[in-house]
Amino acid sequence: MLSLLALTFIGCGEDTATAVEEPPVEIVPKNKVAVPKFDKDSAYSFIEKQVAFGPRVPNTPEHQAAKAWLVDQLKGFGAAVIEQDFQAEAYTGTMLNGTNIIGQYNPSAKKRVLLAAHWDSRHVTDHDEDENRRNEPVMGADDGASGVGVLLEIARQLQVNPIEMGVDIIFFDLEDYGDGGANAKHTTWCLGSQHWSRNFHKPNYKAKYGILLDMVGGKNARFAKEQVSVAFAPHVVNKVWKLAQSMGYGNFFVNDNGRQLTDDHLFVNQIAKIPMIDIINLPLGSETGFMPHWHTTHDDMEGIDKRTLKAVGQVVLASVYREANGEF
Numbered sequence: 001m002l003s004l005l006a007l008t009f010i011g012c013g014e015d016t017a018t019a020v021e022e023p024p025v026e027i028v029p030k031n032k033v034a035v036p037k038f039d040k041d042s043a044y045s046f047i048e049k050q051v052a053f054g055p056r057v058p059n060t061p062e063h064q065a066a067k068a069w070l071v072d073q074l075k076g077f078g079a080a081v082i083e084q085d086f087q088a089e090a091y092t093g094t095m096l097n098g099t100n101i102i103g104q105y106n107p108s109a110k111k112r113v114l115l116a117a118h119w120d121s122r123h124v125t126d127h128d129e130d131e132n133r134r135n136e137p138v139m140g141a142d143d144g145a146s147g148v149g150v151l152l153e154i155a156r157q158l159q160v161n162p163i164e165m166g167v168d169i170i171f172f173d174l175e176d177y178g179d180g181g182a183n184a185k186h187t188t189w190c191l192g193s194q195h196w197s198r199n200f201h202k203p204n205y206k207a208k209y210g211i212l213l214d215m216v217g218g219k220n221a222r223f224a225k226e227q228v229s230v231a232f233a234p235h236v237v238n239k240v241w242k243l244a245q246s247m248g249y250g251n252f253f254v255n256d257n258g259r260q261l262t263d264d265h266l267f268v269n270q271i272a273k274i275p276m277i278d279i280i281n282l283p284l285g286s287e288t289g290f291m292p293h294w295h296t297t298h299d300d301m302e303g304i305d306k307r308t309l310k311a312v313g314q315v316v317l318a319s320v321y322r323e324a325n326g327e328f
């Protein structure tokens, strides 16, 4: 941005008065902050802790206990936290009590980026190989807790290595209570992000773009370019994937196109009109297109690989700090 401004001034020629009055396109921070080192052990422990509460299924005590812990963590890491309580009717007819948890850094800063993951876990293991176990709740170590764990570590880093840019970390609720049936409506999923997209935590909320993390803990994860992300936020996809490859994480952030998915970013793109990408594991050769542990009784800590957490966490951290430094 600095060099762009310099070019603008040269373009203005002798008319220095005009050049001086020209407002800066973007505020460049006085002090650039180096990209911190993402601590994968710390992120792992945040996932372990969530899983220790048990499945975080809406309308259960485990869900409530995990919520209180997540709010405390974000507050402890210096975020200004808003708990956005809401109710939404599930496809089953059950009225669900949800809470979107919003951790704000530099709440008054105009330039902001949004980072998100879902904190609830699914009510049924409807993809378990054992038909008799398909109504058990999902532990959700990868599907839910992994994204939240990575973002909690980023929150911790934002406290230790403060930046001037605004960052909002949103833990969406009720993502995974959707109808898994063949003719199901896609709007039965992602109830928390749909609610937030229609009811911002602040009037006229704006973010430059968003990054959603979902299932970012699996072994040998393959983050192909998900197609809703490519359709709504191609520039963000390209920047993040290029950065990842330049950092040596090209084995995770591959140059392949993935499917298009209904995930929280779809509604943030469509309803909130904030360009948002989804970093999500889309392995090759699996029946569902997701990890074999997806929506089964096997989505536990066994499936979490610290190397994947490091790759995702370091790339997102670098994206945020480079954006803050005007270098992204």
Ligand SMILES: [Zn+2]
Binding pocket: 122, 143, 176, 295
């Ligand atoms: Zn899920």
